[in-house]
Amino acid sequence: MYNWTIDEKKLKENDPEKYELWKLVQSINYGLDDHKLSKKRLIKVWPFIKNKIDPYKKRALEYLIWRKQSSLPNNLSFWNLSK
DSSP states (O other): OOOTTSOHHHHHHHOHHHHHHHHHHHHHHHOOTTOOOOHHHHHHHHHHHGGGSOHHHHHHHHHHHHOOOOSSOTTOOSTTTTO
C-alpha cells in the first residue's frame, strides 16, 4: 500500500512506535493486504488506536476480541450521522 499523505521513511526513522501505530490503523481502515493482525498487539495498543479506526470496523473488532456490543446504533449512515 502506498500512502502519499505521509513520508513513511521519515516517520519510521524518527518515531518507530508512532509508525507502527499509524501502519496498524491504516491497515485496519484501508485493508490488510493479505496480512493478519496480531490479537496480542491489537489488545496492547487498543487504547491508543480505538478513536482513529472506522466506527464499523471498531465495532467489529470489539465484538471479535471482547464479544462486546458497541453503543453505535445499527442504522448509522451518512444521512443520519449528525443526529
